[in-house]
Amino acid sequence: MAHDYVVADLSLADFGRKEIMIAETEMPGLMALRAEYGASKPLKGARITGSLHMTIQTAVLIETLVDLGAEVRWATCNIYSTQDHAAAAIAAAGIPVFAIKGESLADYWDYVGRIFDWGDGQTANMILDDGGDATMFALWGARLEAGDTLGEPGNEEEVEFQRALKAYIKDKPGYLTMSVAHIKGVSEETTTGVHRLYQIAKDGKLPFPAINVNDSVTKSKFDNLYGCKESLVDAIRRATDVMLAGKVACVAGFGDVGKGSAASLRQGGARVMVTEVDPICALQAAMEGYEVVTMEEAVTRADIFVTATGNEDVITADHMKAMRPMSIVCNIGHFDSEIQISALSNYKWDEIKPTLLSSPMASRSSSSPRAVW
Amino acid sequence: MNLGCATGHPSFVMSSSFTNQVLAQIELFTNPGQYENKVYVLPKHLDEKVAALHLEKLGVKLTKLTPKQAAYIGVGGEGPFKPDHYRY
Numbered sequence: 001m002a003h004d005y006v007v008a009d010l011s012l013a014d015f016g017r018k019e020i021m022i023a024e025t026e027m028p029g030l031m032a033l034r035a036e037y038g039a040s041k042p043l044k045g046a047r048i049t050g051s052l053h054m055t056i057q058t059a060v061l062i063e064t065l066v067d068l069g070a071e072v073r074w075a076t077c078n079i080y081s082t083q084d085h086a087a088a089a090i091a092a093a094g095i096p097v098f099a100i101k102g103e104s105l106a107d108y109w110d111y112v113g114r115i116f117d118w119g120d121g122q123t124a125n126m127i128l129d130d131g132g133d134a135t136m137f138a139l140w141g142a143r144l145e146a147g148d149t150l151g152e153p154g155n156e157e158e159v160e161f162q163r164a165l166k167a168y169i170k171d172k173p174g175y176l177t178m179s180v181a182h183i184k185g186v187s188e189e190t191t192t193g194v195h196r197l198y199q200i201a202k203d204g205k206l207p208f209p210a211i212n213v214n215d216s217v218t219k220s221k222f223d224n225l226y227g228c229k230e231s232l233v234d235a236i237r238r239a240t241d242v243m244l245a246g247k248v249a250c251v252a253g254f255g256d257v258g259k260g261s262a263a264s265l266r267q268g269g270a271r272v273m274v275t276e277v278d279p280i281c282a283l284q285a286a287m288e289g290y291e292v293v294t295m296e297e298a299v300t301r302a303d304i305f306v307t308a309t310g311n312e313d314v315i316t317a318d319h320m321k322a323m324r325p326m327s328i329v330c331n332i333g334h335f336d337s338e339i340q341i342s343a344l345s346n347y348k349w350d351e352i353k354p355t356l357l358s359s360p361m362a363s364r365s366s367s368s369p370r371a372v373w
Numbered sequence: 374m375n376l377g378c379a380t381g382h383p384s385f386v387m388s389s390s391f392t393n394q395v396l397a398q399i400e401l402f403t404n405p406g407q408y409e410n411k412v413y414v415l416p417k418h419l420d421e422k423v424a425a426l427h428l429e430k431l432g433v434k435l436t437k438l439t440p441k442q443a444a445y446i447g448v449g450g451e452g453p454f455k456p457d458h459y460r461y
Contacts, residue, residue, distance in 0.1 A: 026384035029392030080377030185401030209408035227382030239378035
């Protein structure tokens with residue numbers, strides 16, 4: 001059998017292992033669970049299909065699950081988020097992992113298929129999900145096999161999802177239906193995935209229990225808030241090297257992620273505006289001292305735009321046309337459809353690095369909005 | 374954005390998230406039949422446990438309620454310290 005993993009470069013495993021060992025010293029909760037449950041192995045017999053950003057921190061999570069007795073098959077939940085050295089270290093440890101930074105959407109959905117493929121008549125019996133893609137793959141597989149139909153795909157993501165799913169069903173008829181029947185439950189990491197789960201449950205179509213990890217206080221009030229507070233400006237600086245102090249920034253959405261993002265930019269010396277649709281969050285933003293405006297007003301005033309809403313088309317092509325030259329536009333929400341990127345496909349884009357694009361739009365000047373995410 | 378252009382959130386805060394993930398996996402895997410096909414959140418005592426596991430690393434010294442104080446606000450001395458509807 002071919003290798004049961006797909007990573008960019010297995011020779012990065014030693015580097016990955018060193019960073020995993022450092023991360024372990026900063027992850028006391030996970031290490032305490034290893035100490036508490038490492039002997040009793042409560043997850044013995046668990047076959048966990050996991051879909052979550054394949055980073056160094058996730059490597060510590062994966063190895064904790066294994067230490068507690070689980071078998072694990074893992075893919076990333078975003079095509080850009082993999083740290084290739086983390087994936088390499090996991091592969092080198094003999095854990096099946098399918099993740100390459102910058103993988104195509106086609107590969108992404110094929111890898112989701114791979115993490116459900118336990119071979120030898122076995123299936124997953126648990127899902128650990130971030131954003132709900134793995135859960136949707138299994139559920140829609142079972143629904144299609146039961147005679148349900150998918151709508152027309154609305155974007156490239158959905159095109160690839162449907163292609164990969166239909167190919168999987170053709171190749172392994174009945175397997176996803178059997179998998180869903182064996183799954184004892186799913187734990188979901190993030191706001192977007194939880195939203196999907198509540199909708200499925202409301203329609204009476206959830207075939208197993210789910211735990212909403214996102215709304216643990218020690219998740220959303222920490223990861224979403226304090227995590228973004230540190231990592232947003234880190235990402236803007238690494239991507240663009242722009243001077244933040246004195247710039248005007250606009251954060252769309254003032255939930256936990258928006259609160260962290262706005263604080264991050266303010267700490268960096270930026271003057272921060274916020275857009276909101278919810279009067280409670282808008283009032284919170286105003287009383288934190290942020291100017292609350294509409295995107296229509298913000299587009300002509302801000303230098304840096306960050307979307308954190310969980311919705312789509314928050315920054316449209318028309319918004320970007322109205323922006324000042326060399327505006328920076330980025331998304332920290334789960335899906336990049338917060339920015340209407342597909343509507344910009346007619347413009348010429350210059351790839352500065354894989355996650356940083358620049359476009360001279362026919363607008364107010366010859367130079368341009370940059371899109372970063 | 375933060376994961377694509379940099380390295381995502383720092384380990385410490387992800388430990389908090391992922392400790393919840395592991396506890397959720399244990400809960401669902403070891404208690405088949407106890408949960409209906411619905412969406413649940415982890416009970417508050419586990420949420421407080423996750424936080425407690427991260428205090429020592431930061432040198433936090435937690436104050437203990439006296440029995441009289443615990444009775445005054447109507448909680449057990451070991452928690453949960455807040456009602457489920459409390460929003461933090």
